[in-house]
Amino acid sequence: MTRRRDDIALRETEASFSRRDLLKLLASGSALLLVHCGPVPPPPGEKRGASYDWTKHYWVYVVDISKCIGCCACMRACRAENDVPEGYHRTWIERYRIRKDGEVLIDVAQTGEHVFAEVKDEVERAYFVPKICNHCTASPCTQVCPVGASYQTKDGVVLVDDKACVGCGYCVQACPYGTRYLHPTTRVADKCTLCYHRITRGEKPACVAMCPTGARMFGDLKNPDDPITRLLKDTRTRFIKAELGTKPKCHYIGLDEEVI
Ligand code: SF4
Numbered sequence: 001m002t003r004r005r006d007d008i009a010l011r012e013t014e015a016s017f018s019r020r021d022l023l024k025l026l027a028s029g030s031a032l033l034l035v036h037c038g039p040v041p042p043p044p045g046e047k048r049g050a051s052y053d054w055t056k057h058y059w060v061y062v063v064d065i066s067k068c069i070g071c072c073a074c075m076r077a078c079r080a081e082n083d084v085p086e087g088y089h090r091t092w093i094e095r096y097r098i099r100k101d102g103e104v105l106i107d108v109a110q111t112g113e114h115v116f117a118e119v120k121d122e123v124e125r126a127y128f129v130p131k132i133c134n135h136c137t138a139s140p141c142t143q144v145c146p147v148g149a150s151y152q153t154k155d156g157v158v159l160v161d162d163k164a165c166v167g168c169g170y171c172v173q174a175c176p177y178g179t180r181y182l183h184p185t186t187r188v189a190d191k192c193t194l195c196y197h198r199i200t201r202g203e204k205p206a207c208v209a210m211c212p213t214g215a216r217m218f219g220d221l222k223n224p225d226d227p228i229t230r231l232l233k234d235t236r237t238r239f240i241k242a243e244l245g246t247k248p249k250c251h252y253i254g255l256d257e258e259v260i
Pocket residue numbers: 132133134135136139140141142158174175176177178179180191246
């Protein structure tokens with residue numbers, strides 16, 4: 001972990017969405033009116049480890065496409081850990097199949113058991129892509145929230161204060177990655193928290209802990225000895241929809257051109 005990367009990460013946290021970024025997002029049809037932005041203190045009820053200091057960490061997520069076998073253990077772990085309602089996902093796996101003529105077929109694991117349907121058609125290559133909230137450093141979801149219920153923590157996580165959320169759904173519309181939903185029971189915005197209740201106690205997010213192949217990784221950029229910090233120093237990674245200027249924090253290793 002170099003001092004420079006640390007500085008970049010912190011600068012990105014403070015970055016706001018530029019007019020150019022907004023125009024790009026509007027062109028993608030994903031953004032609504034930008035009303036409110038900026039980090040705010042965590043709500044009083046936020047579950048955190050008792051001695052946790054959010055100024056001492058900067059969390060980052062890494063996916064290695066070549067290691068994902070599409071078993072969906074991560075989805076099941078997330079559902080159990082976070083009580084995700086049936087039919088909704090905080091994280092999911094997409095299967096990409098590329099035909100000889102270049103056609104790209106994409107499907108997702110079925111709800112319920114979270115397994116992929118068996119397919120028999122011939123394809124040239126196939127791979128799985130785990131998707132998750134990117135905890136964007138220039139996050140459109142926090143910027144459109146009219147009451148500041150969606151916010152960024154100092155340690156790089158995007159959260160929702162469910163007591164403050166009025167369920168308007170602006171953030172759901174604004175997220176260009178489709179990672180948010182309105183909870184069918186509580187009617188407030190819901191999404192991946194990086195298992196904030198776990199990581200602030202020194203544990204990994206449930207999806208990372210349960211992945212049998214190490215395809216999902218997680219680390220602290222402020223810790224120079226963290227294996228993920230070292231990995232990111234030496235490995236070329238890419239982001240999904242980087243051109244939108246949202247500055248995602250989920251790094252992908254081996255991301256192919258077909259992935260959207
Ligand atoms: S992926 Fe969507 S919900 Fe997550 S921080 Fe980015 S814009 Fe917000």
